[in-house]
Amino acid sequence: MPFSDFTNPYQNPANIPQKYRQYINLQKLFKTDGSYVRPAEDPVTMWALEILVEKYGVPIEAMELELNADFAEGTYQGGRRYQGRADVVVYDDRYADSVGNLDIAFIMVEAMEPNKKVGGTEGEGWVEHLNRLNAYMSASPSARYAILTNGHHTDIYRRDLDYPRKLEIIGDLPKYESAREAAEHSPYKVVLNANEPDGIQTGLIPLTRDKFREVLGDTRSGCHSILRDNEGLQPQEAVDAMVKFLFAKWYDEQATIDLVKQTGESRAYVFSVSNETDPERLLVQVRDTFEKAKQWERETLAKKFGTDLNARLAFNEADVLQFKPHTTMEIVKRLQPWSLRKSSADVKGGVFEDFLSKTFRDDLGQYFTPTPVINLMVGILQPTVNDYVGDPACGSARMLTHVLDYVRKQEYAKAIANNGGNSEGINPEEPTQEFIKFRDNHLFGAEYSRNVMHVARVNTLMNGAQYADLKVMDSLERLGSITGGITEGLPERPGFYLGGLTMILTNPPFGSKLTNESVLKDFGGRDGVTNKNGKIVRSIPQEVAFLNRCLEYLAPNGKLVIVLPDGVLANSSMQNVRDWILRWASLKAVISLPKETFMPYGAGVKTSVVILEKREVMVQSCYFDLCFFGVKTSVVILEKREIALTTESHLEIGQEVIEADRDYEIYMARIDNIGYDGAGRISIPEDEVNQPSEVREVITDLAGLLGS
Template identity: 80%
Template structure:
């Protein structure tokens, strides 16, 4: 026979195992959450009532899996929404609250009450109306439950008699008596059996493994759709909602789901433990009542996140910027919540593209509102055409005066995100190439940087300027790399300064002219290069040959260093260096010149306020770890060249996507291609 909690709680002849404080297990007596039951000398504060409380705690912990960390005892609060006595606001003391433990270990307190427990002395009669009797305790418990919107279960016990209640959904102030409590599923146990959870995994991007999949347009339409298994139909059938109301409910569920995905990742990073998503259900393991409470709380936290985010930008005057009001809630029947969660749990809204989410959702909005309210939604192909014409960048401001579903804005965001992601991946590849060189040299550049920053500043007169950072760097670089060979740049290159004035010397010739704008910062790649007529270049310009290095002397912090791919002339703001091939590999040297190590030495030596410059002698005095073993340099240089070519292909690929999109838009405008979906 299976015993219910009420059966287990029966004190036959009051054989209470914890009547004496000394009989209470040590881990209970010493747990900080249970300290309110004991005096400093270890005796009970309320000798008649406290043994009942500790006994109920033991049963909940041992038989139902409630963590002791999820308990709070003797909570004093203002229960103004509940019971009033003598026409006055009722100040109450809840004997015990069992919280949802999802955020245990994440810092801060638990705030989602799930179970309320009211204990009394064992001799109190069942249904007794005497002062501090059964009925008075029941009224008090009802008041506590009414004041807590999240609490689902209530336990009233004297030890001798116990009753278990569940809050009525339609009438929240009414408690329904039930036979037993479901097993409490702790956050850790939920993560063990849930198929949809977040796990720390160093081999995955961002160190996180989620297991969720992005939605396709067809799958999203199926999940939300009007078929019998779709969320829209479930909400209409189970809750009796009108089509418009069902769409509103779907929006709330999707908002909570979207927030849950990131909040769970943040929770795992903070606690270091795996966690299941709130939107996760397993038959026979997940309590529908608990799931309903967690989904409701997730929606409330998502609303607060939205308010905090917007307040940081716009202040307290948020007005219509908020998607939801304080009164908006997400609370449907447990069975309904389970069915919605089951359909949403395998999919990631964050990984799904704006086009998929926006397109499918507009299908529903169109079907629901278009006929009745005359709403019109811009077709996806037209949006694609308009965004393609704009070619927005991360630096642009985009406004949509006729914004409805914000689909135009989400398409712009998606366009810029893809473009910037491709660019970032390429730049990351270049940085990894620089890191590779220092790894091959056995140098921890990050550690070296910390050492340099820790040096005591000293002022030394250098060339008529107080450049203590530069002097310290130049004096200390050898000692920092004591185990490596260091070389002045002037020992492995020579500066060439042959100049011509094209407008005079070759006005009618087409020349290869390189300005600093043609050299990309941090990557050293050639960009936006075009041949020009000699007559257009009025200033004296240094000549360079293929294989020379051009080093940007103006605003050196922009880090512009290029290996010449052809013969030509350049801006006078670039220094031209020719390497000694018997001492240094050109690819190896180029990578060192692009590194933070060079910037740390050169930037402090710049002079001038609006357009700071560095002299050739300052650059030539930079020290770099150049091994005497030329073969080792060449081996590293060959690998550098291979890696740079891969990075260049990534960048060109990103540029080709944009160029192709732009050309397609132009063909659409000219009528040479029909406007399609893709």
């Protein structure tokens, strides 16, 4: 251990090499006449500092001497508040900001006079200095190593990051890998390169869906298995941990790029390991990257929503990312080559669904919407930058991120067309100012489960929608408690207000009943579906309650695309619901989904996608009935009179129902192959898995219908 050979080489301060003397922080050791402030102790500090630089590779600029601190933790002597001064603090220089400021402490050094005995209890003795060092370490959330030395004897400690943050003596200090050293040999770094579209080169590779599954999943080498086996986590705990790692990884990519653009210097990612990487330091770096990501999110959202952010944040102050050093190292190894920024919405969102849905289905009774169904719903609506789009049961927010991706592509194509067909100079991520305004102000999501909201926030962040208005909220609460009593939506108040959205896409939870009497009365007070023969019903299916709430949130002529169980469309007991729907909305289309659609997600209920357009004026005299014959989807529309369809005259895909006495068309179709079977095995070519041919056919057939 290099600390074992104190020879006091700089008894005379004039002998200190110029590279140390010229460093401004070292001036704290000297009086104006050049002598030491503390002649006995300061030479030990200087000796320890030089060893850290020469033997362990610590950059001088990563050190601060005589750091004054006021510690509320680590109380000392009878419980009184302790004020002290750390002799040397070594920062983690990977966290330098654009002007070189450092704020993440990593090593603390406490030096004392050479004549102080090991274990001595005298004033300013060994025990007193150890108590000081312990107080300094306890007060710092990030400091991992501590050094206590009188020159002749040195103890090196590693701090337990969990409370009570005990100091454990270890044999030696690992070599400190500076940010510049890491950038020299790491393949996973950011380098300025004018030949690249963004002016940067990252060395990271966009993920494919299969590779993302492999990296995250339950295979022997997957992150989920590592967390389960190394940390003993239950499935949902492992999922929550994995989402935190992805949040930190995404932030690391973005923050490192921003820093390189500001400083012009190459930087290695925190999520980058080599043979030189100290697992203990990596643990702290990843943990503090997660903390910085939380801080960034809080500051970002505060600019738009103010300081009351509890319902909107992905993670709160109590959420930490801290596991064993070996576990952290193994997770980083698997994530480091891949770019979350550059991977497509389909890849990131699809794997979120694949990876997370089983856990949330088992533990929370929820399941998610398959990518082909989302693409069907978005393709039907064809949102534009002028729409205000919401999902009151947003789950992991995949419908919103797919809307964002759809609008981005449309605006990019428009920008190229307006530029004479030339894409040069057009950023595909932010193609127009109209798109940026849409991304930052036109997306709204609500989710009842905070655990699922973690996923939703991280998903939207990774897709560039950091300002999306997502919140933990019970969408079936009394409306006044949601809106704060505000009764008007657009144009002044977009979002979850009466008439606050122009489009809603949602797949609400099925199977439960809404029985809250005050909520049922609240619906009924606005001509809601809970009114039946002049009385308020005692319960309604949850999906019907969501349907009611969606139509309240829609502005007149607003569009709703919703997944509903076929019982709502066919059961005779639901006739009053169907009557109510047509008072509020025009039925534009019904697309029957195959029974396999939700089987891989734990739900075997037969469903359809229903498209409604909210009326400007209520209609009292029309109703409809839908009948299903085996696997064939036959639909009857009744408006003032009944039209019966037999099994022999069932509707085929794309066939329209048009009656002379009707003033709008209704499109009906049946999708037989959603792209996979009941076990989730792909049943179509791989390149069609996100949008099977039947889905494309329906989207094409519906083009223009909703605008008519």
